[in-house]
Every structure is written in structure tokens, then in C-alpha cells.
Amino acid sequence: MRVMIQRRAIAVAVVAGLFGASASAATTITVAAFPALDAAVKAAIPLYKKTHPDVEIKLVSLAYGDHHVAMTTSLATGANLPDVMAIEVGFIGKFSESGGLEDLNKPPYNAGQYKDKFARFTEPQATSASGGLAAIPTDIGPGTLLYRKDLMDKAGITEADLTKSWESYIESGKKLKAATGAYLVASAADIKDIYIRSGLKDGEGIYFDKAGKSVVDSPRFVKAFELAKAAHVAGVDGKIGAWTNEWSEGFKRGQIGTQMMGAWLAGHLSTWLAPNTKGAWRAAQLPNGAFASWGGSFYAIPSKAAHKPEAWEFIKFLTLDKNMQIEAFRKLDAFPALIEAQNDPFIDQPIDFLGGQKARQLWKVAAEKIPAIDVDKYDSIAQEIVNAELEKVLEQNKDIPKALADAKALIERRARRR
Amino acid sequence: MSITRSGAAAPAKSRRRLQPWEWAPYVFISPFFILFLCFGLFPLLFSVWLSFHTWDAATGLGGMHWVGIENYTFVLGDEWFQKSLYNTFWLALASGLPQHLVAIPLAFFAHTYLAKWRNTVVGIYFLPFITSSVAIALVFNSLFSRDFGVVNLALTTIGNFDVAGVHPFAWLFPTTNIDWGQPQYTKSMIAFLVFWRYVGWNTVLYLSALQTIPHDLYEAATIDGASRRQQFWYITLPLLKPMMFFAVTLTIIGNLQLFEEPFIITGGTGGLDQAGKTAAMHMYNTAFVDSDFGTASAVAWILFVLIAVLTTVNNKLFAHKD
Numbered sequence: 249m250r251v252m253i254q255r256r257a258i259a260v261a262v263v264a265g266l267f268g269a270s271a272s273a274a275t276t277i278t279v280a281a282f283p284a285l286d287a288a289v290k291a292a293i294p295l296y297k298k299t300h301p302d303v304e305i306k307l308v309s310l311a312y313g314d315h316h317v318a319m320t321t322s323l324a325t326g327a328n329l330p331d332v333m334a335i336e337v338g339f340i341g342k343f344s345e346s347g348g349l350e351d352l353n354k355p356p357y358n359a360g361q362y363k364d365k366f367a368r369f370t371e372p373q374a375t376s377a378s379g380g381l382a383a384i385p386t387d388i389g390p391g392t393l394l395y396r397k398d399l400m401d402k403a404g405i406t407e408a409d410l411t412k413s414w415e416s417y418i419e420s421g422k423k424l425k426a427a428t429g430a431y432l433v434a435s436a437a438d439i440k441d442i443y444i445r446s447g448l449k450d451g452e453g454i455y456f457d458k459a460g461k462s463v464v465d466s467p468r469f470v471k472a473f474e475l476a477k478a479a480h481v482a483g484v485d486g487k488i489g490a491w492t493n494e495w496s497e498g499f500k501r502g503q504i505g506t507q508m509m510g511a512w513l514a515g516h517l518s519t520w521l522a523p524n525t526k527g528a529w530r531a532a533q534l535p536n537g538a539f540a541s542w543g544g545s546f547y548a549i550p551s552k553a554a555h556k557p558e559a560w561e562f563i564k565f566l567t568l569d570k571n572m573q574i575e576a577f578r579k580l581d582a583f584p585a586l587i588e589a590q591n592d593p594f595i596d597q598p599i600d601f602l603g604g605q606k607a608r609q610l611w612k613v614a615a616e617k618i619p620a621i622d623v624d625k626y627d628s629i630a631q632e633i634v635n636a637e638l639e640k641v642l643e644q645n646k647d648i649p650k651a652l653a654d655a656k657a658l659i660e661r662r663a664r665r666r
Numbered sequence: 667m668s669i670t671r672s673g674a675a676a677p678a679k680s681r682r683r684l685q686p687w688e689w690a691p692y693v694f695i696s697p698f699f700i701l702f703l704c705f706g707l708f709p710l711l712f713s714v715w716l717s718f719h720t721w722d723a724a725t726g727l728g729g730m731h732w733v734g735i736e737n738y739t740f741v742l743g744d745e746w747f748q749k750s751l752y753n754t755f756w757l758a759l760a761s762g763l764p765q766h767l768v769a770i771p772l773a774f775f776a777h778t779y780l781a782k783w784r785n786t787v788v789g790i791y792f793l794p795f796i797t798s799s800v801a802i803a804l805v806f807n808s809l810f811s812r813d814f815g816v817v818n819l820a821l822t823t824i825g826n827f828d829v830a831g832v833h834p835f836a837w838l839f840p841t842t843n844i845d846w847g848q849p850q851y852t853k854s855m856i857a858f859l860v861f862w863r864y865v866g867w868n869t870v871l872y873l874s875a876l877q878t879i880p881h882d883l884y885e886a887a888t889i890d891g892a893s894r895r896q897q898f899w900y901i902t903l904p905l906l907k908p909m910m911f912f913a914v915t916l917t918i919i920g921n922l923q924l925f926e927e928p929f930i931i932t933g934g935t936g937g938l939d940q941a942g943k944t945a946a947m948h949m950y951n952t953a954f955v956d957s958d959f960g961t962a963s964a965v966a967w968i969l970f971v972l973i974a975v976l977t978t979v980n981n982k983l984f985a986h987k988d
Contacts (some may be wrong), residue, residue: 320724323723323725324725348724456936465685494813497811498813627956639939643849665958
């Protein structure tokens with residue numbers, strides 16, 4: 249009997265404990281993200297708890313690739329879905345078409361009212377073919393040309409030489425190679441990547457047109473391939489793939505003179521790629537007046553998420569709160585998608601790594617000029633095929649029109665179920 | 667417990683509770699069946715079902731559409747699949763064959779001559795097998811780095827070896843750094859890595875088989891005047907045959923499923939011109955990069971049939987004379 253009473257007491261205590269806990273924290277929302285975006289979420293949690301003490305936030309962070317695979321399987325099975333899902337721009341096309349995410353244009357979200365608050369090219373990226381808005385942008389990657397000022401000075405090259413035209417850019421590369429031995433670009437594919445993104449108008453896609461037809465044999469691609477080949481023939485490319493050992497060593501040892509990429513690269517360079525080159529780098533706009541976007545991240549709410557209203561509140565805090573956006577900018581060089589944050593005095597601060605240059609102003613200009621490119625769910629496949637054909641052009645001297653025709657045939661074959 | 671008694675108590679018997687010793691065995695055996703059903707049988711059947719559908723996983727289960735055998739016809743006519751299959755066979759041969767050609771003599775040598783040091787030597791050979799393939803592939807990546815790798819440094823040092831202005835080794839060794847990422851080198855590099863990794867495993871297999879061969883056979887052969895070489899050819903090799911069958915089967919299956927090493931070495935892309943892309947990598951990419959799970963399932967089953975056929979052929983080859 250005594251044992252019975254004790255058991256009952258324990259049961260009562262446990263139940264009371266559960267209720268007590270649930271009273272103090274009504275809901276726990278799960279946020280799934282990847283590095284380095286998770287740092288922005290981590291920074292946001294304590295600030296958010298000040299105004300929302302009743303919400304617990306659990307952050308689940310996986311490596312970039314693993315995160316998106318895990319999200320794909322979660323969407324497939326409806327199991328283990330987070331309440332807030334971070335999506336990198338490379339996957340946004342695929343995920344927004346999936347139908348597994350909430351349409352944020354619809355009530356109760358009505359995100360359409362915030363449209364003008366974000367860099368204008370982000371909205372089409374997260375909009376599905378049927379017009380639903382699948383995600384809210386948090387950071388963007390305005391394209392920039394980072395170059396080694398010290399090496400250029402040595403070779404007598406000015407910034408105007410680099411940015412005037414693609415031809416003058418490649419010419420400068422020859423001078424640079426002769427004077428310092430450094431390569432102009434890590435890979436000739438970098439030039440191709442910029443060129444196929446430049447000169448696009450709002451609503452146009454990189455690899456596909458509105459009707460979903462592949463456009464990889466258009467003059468834009470021909471010229472991009474020709475420029476890449478010209479750089480390769482001139483010997484100014486290092487044949488180094490991005491994110492490899494060679495790449496980071498190349499930066500550390502001053503073997504790579506310029507790198508065109510998202511503005512966030514300056515942050516990567518200063519923190520881990522080549523911190524010893526501090527002060528030697530400068531930023532410029534892309535050559536030939538090109539403006540392009542490199543990366544960017546979004547937050548979405550899965551349709552089967554358990555706590556959608558709380559998730560939406562948190563997303564608004566992450567993306568619409570100016571201070572939060574500035575904080576992420578400061579911490580991980582994530583260029584804010586929120587225009588209000590782009591107008592903050594933080595933009596005007598000099599960057600030590602870039603020799604005190606006020607480069608953020610430059611990137612802001614770029615962000616304003618980037619066209620609102622249409623994304624397609626087959627973009628990643630098309631990109632892989634185009635890169636493979638470029639390799640053949642560069643390494644095996646394949647004829648450019650033939651390579652692009654082959655690429656087009658391959659893309660249409662693989663995108664057979666449009 | 668008499669028959670009459672149980673007959674009389676018939677109505678009560680139907681209400682009789684199952685005794686623990688009657689249901690307990692099923693409870694104890696159930697974890698296997700539950701796990702097998704969830705993680706073995708169900709995925710297997712689902713994959714068969716899936717291979718006749720289109721499915722972009724991100725759309726959820728409602729996004730499946732029946733397409734019949736279209737996935738299979740697409741895969742069989744697919745240039746990329748054929749290329750990945752060619753790479754797989756190339757790698758299987760180039761890394762698998764030397765494994766056995768080296769492992770058998772090595773095991774024989776260790777067994778015959780290395781009395782005291784045998785376990786140490788075998789342990790060293792076995793080490794790569796138990797090391798994480800991710801770590802190994804990363805180390806290989808830096809060893810074979812074009813500009814900063816030790817391999818290139820060693821090769822070009824020999825190639826540029828200078829004797830009074832003459833380079834005596836320049837005809838055999840490179841004088842400039844080799845770009846190991848180029849298609850013509852990628853496969854050899856992966857094959858070497860796979861060979862190095864599994865040769866120790868095979869040596870251990872053969873060594874264990876050698877230890878079962880009766881010592882009297884060798885003694886009798888020695889008395890008859892047979893040399894070590896003759897003993898190897900006429901005693902060791904024939905008696906190793908069952909183990910050779912087993913080891914070669916493992917190699918065939920393992921190499922046709924080759925994934926981790928080429929995946930990490932080529933950063934998941936298969937390298938330039940897909941030179942290092944294996945069939946298993948192609949399957950992974952089709953599913954998780956292209957989001958085409960139906961086609962990926964078809965690739966999986968085609969691969970399954972191929973492995974089954976090759977294992978049968980291997981079975982026939984080895985079983986023939988026994």
C-alpha cells in the first residue's frame with residue numbers, strides 16, 4: 249500500500265512537472281540550417297527570446313549537402329520536418345516547385361506586402377511556376393571581382409584595365425602572369441559563369457527560357473565559351489577548381505590574382521582561406537559592366553510543419569528585422585537581402601581586409617542592378633552538363649558550337665519530364 | 667495432463683491465457699523481423715515499385731506517377747550510365763586483379779617466412795582496411811595535389827635529377843607537375859587507392875586459408891624434393907581455391923558497388939569528363955542531385971542484375987573442376 253501511494257505521488261509529480269514545463273514554454277520550434285547560416289540563427293535565438301519567452305527554438309544544423317538531402321527526404325516522407333527550413337539558392341528552384349512548402353503569398357502570411365523590402369531579384373527565385381512564394385530571402389550574394397592590389401601594382405595594371413571589357417581583363421592577365429607569375433583566374437570556367445549570367449533581363453532564365461526550352465546554344469553561351477577558351481589559350485587560368493586545396497593554397501601564396509564570386513568571398517578569405525593576405529585585396533564591379541548574383545539563402549515553412557504561426561514569426565524576425573540582418577552581416581558577411589539593412593551606416597564602414605575600402609557600398613550598387621533571373625528546377629543538371637562540355641572545349645579542343653549542341657541535346661534528354 | 671481432463675475443461679480452455687513461455691520466444695525473435703521488415707524488405711519492395719514511377723522526392727509521396735518500364739529504357743540507353751558502368755568495370759579490373767595477384771604471394775610469403783613478425787606485418791597491411799575511407803580519400807587528395815602534392819614533388823625531383831646538365835630519368839619520369847585531376851589519370855589514381863586499401867584484407871583472407879592447409883603436405887613435398895616454388899604452385903594454389911572463390915566474389919561485389927573513394931576524391935562530381943564516376947555514384951547523383959528517384963531505382967536494379975550475373979559466372983569458373 250505504501251508503495252502504491254509513493255507511485256501515485258511520483259506520477260502526480262511527473263504530470264505536474266510536464267504541465268509546469270509546458271506552461272513556461274508553450275512551443276518548441278525546430279529550425280534546420282547549414283553552416284555558416286546557422287550562425288545567424290544561433291545569434292538570433294537569445295535576442296528573439298527576449299520578446300518571445302514562450303517559444304523555445306531548437307537549431308538542427310547539418311553540412312550544406314547533407315542538409316539539403318535531409319530536407320529532400322523529409323519533404324518526401326513528411327517525417328522529421330522542421331518548422332523553419334533554410335534553403336540555399338542552389339536548391340530553391342527545386343524546393344519551390346515541390347509543393348511541400350507553404351505558399352507565403354497566401355493568408356495568414358500575406359508575404360506579398362513585404363515584397364518591396366527585399367532585393368528585387370530574390371522574389372522570382374523563390375516563386376514557383378504556379379506563382380506561389382515558397383520562401384523568404386535572408387542573404388544574397390552580389391557578384392564582385394576581388395583582386396590582389398599588390399600584384400596588380402607590380403604588373404602595372406589598373407582597376408580599369410581589369411573591368412573595362414573582357415578582352416582587357418584577359419590582356420591584363422597576360423601582363424600579370426609575365427610580371428608576377430600569378431594566374432589571373434583560378435579557372436577559366438569562372439569567366440564563363442559570369443558571362444552566362446550577365447546581360448540577362450528580368451524574367452529570363454540562365455539555362456532555360458520561359459517555355460522550359462534549353463537556351464545553352466544561344467550567342468550568350470557561345471561568347472562565354474569563347475572568352476573562357478581565350479583565357480585558357482592565353483595561359484592565364486590556373487585550372488584550379490573552387491573550394492579545393494589548390495584553391496586555398498593559391499590564395500595563401502598569391503598565385504591567384506583575381507576571383508569573381510559573391511561578395512561573401514571576402515569574408516571567407518579573411519577568416520580561413522587566406523587571412524595572411526589581409527590588406528592586399530580590393531573589390532571591384534565585375535568586368536564589362538556585368539552584374540550577377542552568387543548564392544543566397546532563404547527560409548521556408550514546410551506545409552506539414554507542426555508550428556507554422558510560430559515559425560512564421562521567427563522567420564519574420566530573421567529576415568525583416570534590420571538589426572538581425574546587420575548582425576548576420578557583421579558575423580558572417582552575409583549580405584542582407586533586406587533593403588532597409590542595406591541602407592544602414594554599417595554599409596559605409598571600411599573593410600580592413602580590403603585595405604580599408606568601403607566595398608559594401610559597391611556591393612549594394614551591384615545588388616540593385618542584378619536582374620531578376622528566373623530559376624528552373626533543372627538548372628543544376630544544366631549547369632553540370634555545361635561545365636562538362638566546357639572542360640572538353642578547354643582540354644580536348646572540342647569545337648564550341650558542337651559542344652553547346654551536345655550540351656543542349658543532353659539537357660533536353662535529362663529534363664525529359666518537364 | 668490427461669485427454670479426458672482437457673476434454674472436460676474445453677470451454678475454460680478457450681479463455682486460458684497464453685503463458686509467457688508460449689509467447690516469449692516470439693517477442694525475443696521479433697526485433698529481427700521488425701527491423702528486417704522496416705529496413706530490409708520494405709525498402710526493397712518500395713524500390714522495385716519506385717523504379718516504375720517518376721518521383722521527385724521533394725513533392726512527397728503524392729508526386730509518384732506510373733511510367734512503366736520507361737525508366738529502364740532510359741537508363742539502358744543513357745550515355746552517362748554506360749560511361750559510369752565502363753568506369754566501374756575498368757576500376758574493378760584495375761584494382762581488383764592486382765589485389766589478388768599481390769595478396770596471394772604476399773600471404774604465402776608471410777605464412778612461410780615471417781614466423782615471428784607475421785602478425786605485425788599483416789597488421790600493417792590490414793590497417794588501411796579499417797581506416798575511414800573519408801580520411802584516406804582526403805589524405806590521397808593532398809598527396810596527389812597538383813601544385814603542392816608529395817607525389818608530384820617526388821616524381822619531378824627524379825625527373826629533373828641533374829647529372830652535369832643531363833637528365834638521365836627524364837624519359838621515364840615527368841619533369842613538370844602532373845595534373846592528377848585530368849581524365850587520363852583520375853581512374854588510375856582511384857584504382858591505386860582501392861588496391862592499396864583492400865590488398866591487406868585479401869592477404870588476411872588468404873593467410874587464414876593457408877593456415878588450414880595441413881603441414882604434412884609440405885613436409886611430404888619437401889621429402890620428395892619439391893622446391894618452394896613447386897610447393898606454391900602444386901600445393902598452395904590448388905588448396906587455396908575455395909578461398910580464392912570467396913575473396914574474388916567479395917571483390918566483384920565490392921568493386922561494382924564502389925562509391926566512397928571516387929566520390930570523395932572527385933568531390934562527388936566524378937571528375938573531369940566523369941572519368942571517375944562509378945555506377946553507384948551515378949545512382950546517387952540521379953537520386954539526390956537530379957531528384958529523379960524512379961530512374962535511380964532502375965539503375966539500382968540493373969546494377970543488381972549485373973552483380974548477380976557476374977557472381978554466377980565467377981561461381982561457374984571456380985566450381986567447374988571441383
